[in-house]
């Protein structure tokens with residue numbers, strides 16, 4: 372397989388679609404659900420890319436497509452020179468150890484009949500066929516790495532706290548020594564104090580092991596803490612990417628601004644002083660997105676674009692354009708330089 | 709919440725005690741009765757319950773109590789064989805169907821539907837007519853009509869469990885399909901099968917007894933409760949004990965299995981799923 376670029380992960384124009392749910396006898400059949408609708412992004416080694424967006428915008432689906440857990444309708448995912456989207460099941464299983472997933476709800480992602488030790492031992496058994504004392508040693512070591520008391524190994528998931536369960540989930544993901552960890556809202560099911568612990572753990576692990584993260588989250592505070600770069604997703608598309616600081620200080624896309632203005636900030640300096648326009652209305656269904664810009668139905672700047680630039684947002688779709696170095700925005704307000 | 713306390717509730721204990729008692733009779737009937745369940749003593753025929761014959765004697769002078777005790781073996785053996793076959797066949801077919809899907813699933817489930825569409829007793833009668841009379845034939849006949857229920861149950865469970873996140877987690881870890889089915893899906897499917905089996909055990913006993921009552925099941929001199937009820941029928945008004953005691957035994961055994969089944973299914977509903985709900989509440 373030919374190598375592409377130097378990025379660890381390269382997603383280009385990826386589309387993932389689902390057959391409409393519950394189509395059939397009693398519901399009129401709507402179009403396919405365009406969960407991920409033409410996403411391109413890159414992730415460098417050792418980097419953390421934060422992925423933010425409202426519920427249902429396709430973040431998890433994008434993560435699962437990167438792991439090859441859902442098939443792509445079109446586009447490609449390249450991981451370290453291998454094309455994930457073109458792999459057979461066997462090739463897929465060979466590359467799996469290197470890309471792992473940390474689930475949002477560790478309670479649901481851990482088999483309720485297995486004790487913590489067996490759950491963490493599973494990847495060692497699958498990939499290294501370890502057994503007995505060697506296995507024991509490796510499991511103990513990884514318990515230590517994620518800050519779990521090995522004495523908890525005999526407990527079943529329901530006998531662990533939420534934070535402990537998430538640590539078991541992280542241990543399972545780390546066992547195969549991955550390069551890339553897709554963290555799908557790993558802290559959103561946890562109490563605030565536990566959230567901070569898990570985020571710190573992930574940061575420490577990154578320093579120790581040189582991991583790269585695709586960090587999916589609702590919570591902008593967490594994203595701000597952990598990310599190097601941030602991608603903002605809306606209705607299956609990336610609408611803006613930039614370094615963390617640029618996004619939080621100079622996020623340009625009306626959606627990014629709406630997201631930021633919705634965050635309560637203690638610091639008045641960061642409060643909504645720029646006259647950001649709040650969103651109105653509901654997210655359209657991903658099975659029938661607007662014709663033009665996806666955000667046009669809720670955008671506070673639509674009138675401005677249409678009056679000043681004379682562009683019809685309802686009909687013409689903006690492209691993701693580089694407005695500054697390493698800062699891309701998909702909005703008619705910001706034409707290419 | 710203390711799950712162990714919930715598990716060992718009184719009705720489960722009572723059910724286990726009842727089934728345990730009959731199981732003990734089935735395993736070593738000699739402990740419960742010193743009389744020969746086939747010992748004809750025509751001079752004592754149809755004598756009322758007494759210290760010597762607790763449940764009286766039947767039309768040929770055999771002690772009804774010892775026949776009831778030895779009959780437990782026939783009934784429990786029938787249950788074990790019938791459910792064993794039904795579960796083995798049902799789980800295999802249900803797993804294949806649920807996991808592979810497609811036209812194989814369609815075909816297997818249509819076949820199962822055909823079985824489920826017939827009233828069980830009629831189907832058993834028909835099967836018995838083909839296979840002939842006798843205890844073994846009856847067991848096969850009943851097993852033959854019982855597997856589709858398990859196939860359907862396992863199939864629907866598999867469809868539900870394989871969508872759960874821990875299955876995806878196993879796949880993400882790099883587990884192959886065989887491991888996913890064997891280690892993650894099937895074990896989580898078997899709970900409802902066990903519950904269903906304990907609820908079914910009583911019905912199997914009743915169905916087998918009904919067939920024997922109609923003269924199709926166990927043949928004399930094998931002691932069998934359904935047949936004993938049939939034989940006692942003609943004395944029912946004057947010598948009530950001949951038919952009543954085997955009838956009561958069957959009734960109590962069925963109640964015992966149902967108590968177990970009901971408690972287990974109650975526990976199952978409050979098990980996996982509630983703990984899931986508790987977790988989401990915290991968000």
Ligand SMILES: Nc1ncnc2c1ncn2[C@@H]1O[C@H](COP(=O)(O)OP(=O)(O)OP(=O)(O)O)[C@@H](O)[C@H]1O
Pocket residue numbers: 389390391392404405406424425426427428429430431432433657
């Ligand atoms: N297996 C599926 N079948 C059909 N539709 C699906 C499936 N999985 C996801 N979807 C749909 O795809 C869209 C994106 O879902 P996804 O789970 O990726 O969103 P998300 O951004 O992760 O949301 P959240 O923040 O709530 O986790 C949603 O409209 C969802 O209903």
Ligand SMILES: [Mg+2]
Pocket residue numbers: 430431432555
């Ligand atoms: Mg999600």
